[in-house]
Amino acid sequence: MQMLKEQFTRNIHKEIFKPLLMSCLTLSVFAFTGCASKPQVMTTRALTAPDLYTVKPGDTLSGIAARYGVNYLTVAQMNGVPAPYTIFVGQSLKLKGSGVVASVPTPAPVVSRPSAPPIQTQSIPLPSQGNAPVAQPTAPAIQTQTTSTIGGLRWVKPSNNAVIATYNPASNIKGIRYGGQVGDPIYAAADGQVVYADDGLKEFGNLVLIKHSNGYITAYAHNSKMLVKSGAHVKAGQQIAEMGNSGADRVMLEFQVRAEGKAIDPARIIPVN
Template sequence: MQLLRQHQEFTVFPFTFIKTIMLSAAVVGTLAITGCASKPQINQPVRYTNAPDYYTVRAGDTLSGIAARYGLNYLNVAELNDIAPPYRIYVNQSLRLKGSSNRRTVATQPMAQTAPIQRQTINLPTTTAQTSPSRSVQNLPPATTTVPVVPKAASNLRWVKPSTGPVIQNFNLASNVKGIRYGGNVGDPVLAAANGQVVYAADGLKEYGNLVLIKHVDGYITAYAHNSKMLVKSGDNVTAGQKIAEMGSSGADRIMLEFQVRLDGKPINPANIIPIN
């Protein structure tokens, strides 16, 4: 009887021991699987849209938003386009997204020596009228009454008259005339006053109508306002005497061309640099 009891205890003990080991192994396996499943997933890389060489600014765009869309640094985009803080951009502006700033050139006449374009912020002409709230266009602060006198020899540019029409108003800051106004007929040619690159061609300022802005070397910018038709677009290179628009009365109460010249952002008298006759 005693031997039978010992045999039963010996038989039960191994079975219980083996069952305990199997349960422990199952628990460990479950924990291992759970631990593997709880490992954080590796973040997938963000896919950006391929950046074009140039981008035309639309209403609501910001420099940082455009850069983020294409996975670019907005500071690099600002550097490429000579945009200074606070990094303002305007509708229809052509932004370069690829390349380097030292590649940007302006077409010139054959055999003419070309000076590099100096960095500057492109601003639209100042006006006292209010702009439409639906357009993102920045205005310059009011111009000062101190106007630098620029001798013709100070620039490497070859200047020509933008119009063959008669002068109807001369430069007069006191009367808020920041350029020379030429008369004529609808469709009369409007000519680029010097070699340069078109940086704006739109009607973002209603009081200037169809407006063309051209950036030149040596810090000059020229403006051509009130056109009936524009023949160039932002980013185009132009040469002195090239027809860029046709005279009209957009944004004005009469047919005319308002021609402005700015040096380092300040309005100057165009008569100081363009031929009088």
């Protein structure tokens, strides 16, 4: 009787624990098989670059290039943007084209060369203080104003009004400030192309930026009215805006000049007296 009981117990163990053991082994195999599966690889692709890109607030040249997977030096060369690669809100940049850039040297500003040509003076007609730009042949009257010739460009004063502050980087004055009344005319200081005419930079109010040859850019800030749009070609002495106090605590024009991306004293190139 005792032997039958022991035999029955051994049979029960075989019938119960053998399937249970096989189930555990099966689960273990699945568990290890799952752990050995290959991990998924996440990839990030650059956006497809458009032919032309319009610069938005907060953009930088390197940031735009990284976004579309292009070389920022190539973009700078295609668009004629010199070091330190300053761009402006509203500016159109070409992102597609040919040409590989190994390096982009930074030339010294033309105005700093010892061989800069001497200042020549003469008189040219300027428009009246009306609202119509000088490009319109119906201007009712003209003015005369002294000019200077620097870097192959003819320069005129952007305003005939009195100077209220001169270039002083230590006081954060990076140009010349002219006083006056709301509506006083503001003129293009030299021939060039308008690359920005908007109020996206609040501290400058209504701002006009003009790009000239030889790496010069001029800025005209705090206007009450802008008479030109981005992309327009203007002549020296052409009225481009009216004086105001947008972005400032008084009526004035803040006039700045940049040579190869660096602010310089406007008195070095425009007639002051």
